[in-house]
Amino acid sequence: MLACRLCPRLVAHREEIGRVRRRAYREETYWSKPITGFGDPKARVVIIGLAPGAHGANRTGRVFTGDRSGEFLFRALHETGFANQAASTSIHDGLKLTDAYITCPVRCVPPDNKPLPLEILTCRPYLERELALLKRAQVIVALGRIAFDAYLAHVKKSGNKTACVFGHGALSKPQEDGPALLASYHPSQQNTSTGRFTAAMLRDIFLSAASLLTTQT
Numbered sequence: 111m112l113a114c115r116l117c118p119r120l121v122a123h124r125e126e127i128g129r130v131r132r133r134a135y136r137e138e139t140y141w142s143k144p145i146t147g148f149g150d151p152k153a154r155v156v157i158i159g160l161a162p163g164a165h166g167a168n169r170t171g172r173v174f175t176g177d178r179s180g181e182f183l184f185r186a187l188h189e190t191g192f193a194n195q196a197a198s199t200s201i202h203d204g205l206k207l208t209d210a211y212i213t214c215p216v217r218c219v220p221p222d223n224k225p226l227p228l229e230i231l232t233c234r235p236y237l238e239r240e241l242a243l244l245k246r247a248q249v250i251v252a253l254g255r256i257a258f259d260a261y262l263a264h265v266k267k268s269g270n271k272t273a274c275v276f277g278h279g280a281l282s283k284p285q286e287d288g289p290a291l292l293a294s295y296h297p298s299q300q301n302t303s304t305g306r307f308t309a310a311m312l313r314d315i316f317l318s319a320a321s322l323l324t325t326q327t
Contacts, residue, residue, distance in 0.1 A: 111217065111236055114144050117229045120218035124168055127219065132165045141171035147213030147240050148173050154209050154248040155192065155319050156241070156289070157183075158257040160296055161216035161225060168219040172201045173212050182297035182312060183212075183253075190316040209323075211247075213240050215260035223298070230260060238264055247289045249319045252276075254296030261291060278307075279315065281322075290322055 115121045128142030145167050149157075159179075162168045166177025174180035175198045184205065187193035192210040197203070215237050216225045225233075241247070241264060252258035258276045265284045274282040280293040294315045301307035 111146065112143050114217070114236075116232050117218065119226070120216075120220055120229060123221050124162075124218045127164050127168055135165060135169055138169060140169045142168060143171070144217035144236075145171060145173050145214075146217070147211055149207035149211030150209055151211070151243070152209070152246050153207070153211035153244060154246050154323050155211070155251060155316075156244055156247045156249070157210060157212045157251045157253065158237075158261055159212065159214040159253045160223065160256050160298075161214055162219045164219050170200050172198070173214060174198065175203075175205075176200065178299050178302070179297045182302055182309065185309065186312040186316055189313050190320060192316060192320075211240075211244055213237060215257060225256070230256070234260070234263065248324065249322050250289045250291050251315060251319055252291060252293050254294075254298075257296070258291070258293050278311070279318070281318070292319055292322070 124142045128140030145162050163177040163179060166180055167173050167175055170176040174183050180198050184193050184198045185196045187210060188196040192207055194206045198205045215230055216233050217236055237260060250261055252261055255276050262274055262284060265288060272283055274284055274291060276293050278295045282291045284291055295301050295307040297312060
């Protein structure tokens with residue numbers, strides 16, 4: 111996957127960001143390749159985001175690491191017991207997730223954080239392979255509508271059993287024998303800086319996720 115170049119627009123964009131770099135990071139070498147998921151392989155909570163941040167994951171090489179969205183997310187995970195620390199700045203910062211795994215449907219940073227439908231479709235096999243390996247998953251937390259729709263597209267192959275409508279805090283069960291789906295706004299700066307999405311709201315999402323977990327051997 112790390113050598114993937116299937117989406118020319120995304121490849122050009124991720125590499126251009128790495129060449130130009132933001133002033134604050136101009137001495138750093140950007141990752142500028144696709145990213146993989148990160149976390150506990152035995153996780154019961156699987157978090158699906160959107161795509162790498164331009165100067166976050168596209169720089170550091172780890173999902174939600176090194177940007178404001180990640181600060182918001184990892185603080186909530188730490189407060190609810192899913193992370194050992196509240197901040198994530200680099201792949202060497204000692205962050206560990208417990209019972210949680212984070213991934214995304216698009217593995218390269220898209221212009222304006224807006225992947226094209228074909229790019230989401232092209233990237234879908236990578237998400238599906240990860241989900242297939244996360245056999246203990248009981249709750250899927252979808253951060254944003256794109257993540258929500260990407261997960262529903264994945265389960266559609268084996269049949270949606272109920273109608274699922276996106277809304278912050280909405281809980282549904284796409285498959286009778288599959289994980290619950292918990293929807294949330296995405297912790298993007300567009301949402302958090304305007305007050306539309308608060309730290310307390312995200313913390314409550316993970317408290318809700320934790321309350322849905324059952325013991326699993």
